[in-house]
Amino acid sequence: MENIEYAVILVAIALIQYLVFVGMTGAARVKGKVEAPAVSGNEHFERMYRVQMNTLEQLVIFVPSILIFAYYWPAQWAAVLGIAFIIGRLLYCLSYLKNPSSRGPGFAMTFFSNAVLVLGSLAGAIWAMTG
Amino acid sequence: MENIEYAVILVAIALIQYLVFVGMTGAARVKGKVEAPAVSGNEHFERMYRVQMNTLEQLVIFVPSILIFAYYWPAQWAAVLGIAFIIGRLLYCLSYLKNPSSRGPGFAMTFFSNAVLVLGSLAGAIWAMTG
């Protein structure tokens, strides 16, 4: 169960990071004078909105996968992948806001962390069922 | 475990509410004659689409957070926050459809419920691991 608690802490940190991105998107909307329901018209808002949306897309994979992964594999492995995800998202946000075409490395860090987490979850569950 | 069952029921209700929003967005697309893959061109559709998208953004935080929170804290606290989330979303939808600039209070209810749920989850997991 210690396993799971590491993963739960990393899930909570990733969700708090996302909550900050949501707050930053709201602030960019006000500052850029983008009236709802529009989601375009100001470059800084559009970049921040894309950071928030892309993080949402990755979180839908990350949250269940890290919890399942941590149930089947050693706690340290889940922790390393979770920390890579969170640092990857920070890097993605900072680089995207500066220059969208520099977003590659931050995206790759989260994408590959997620790929390992979800493939590991699948392998763990199949192993547990057949083993 | 009774704790968890309250939270599970509130998760299910929030997801059914979201399923209704998805259905309303589809209906608004047909009525407003917005042909896929476009997501603009009709004011009512754009508002409903934004309500649905914003609810998606908040649900990604809400669903794992309320389940983790309910595991570490009293059932009634999780229930109050979950009910605030669901009422906040209803208010958000109704006010956004009437006038997007009136969406603040409904948004704030879900944002702050989520903030308490996720910070409480983090505190609970840290406490459990170190305590």
Add this chain to the structure above:
Amino acid sequence: MENIEYAVILVAIALIQYLVFVGMTGAARVKGKVEAPAVSGNEHFERMYRVQMNTLEQLVIFVPSILIFAYYWPAQWAAVLGIAFIIGRLLYCLSYLKNPSSRGPGFAMTFFSNAVLVLGSLAGAIWAMTG
């Protein structure tokens, strides 16, 4: 617990399918020369982006619902609904890319699987609490 393992495997497969959709959206962005933060300007990219977004919307319901459903109901029922969801998404992707107006059946398969999963989850949790 065997129940849960079937559902966990289907969750992992659905998330891997989504990861493939995310990869296809990235490839369509490069091929269609749609520069970030834009999300329009190329028909094929827009279709693939909508497939990915719609799948995200449905996964937020699917992932928690199938896990809760599998906890309260027979494993085979959860498996049938999970397989219907994954096939429905594949059909949705293929038909949307060919012709967006043919996306109905694939969408319906996932929407109704999700509706049964979430209503079944609610019924199961209420039954467990009161029973």
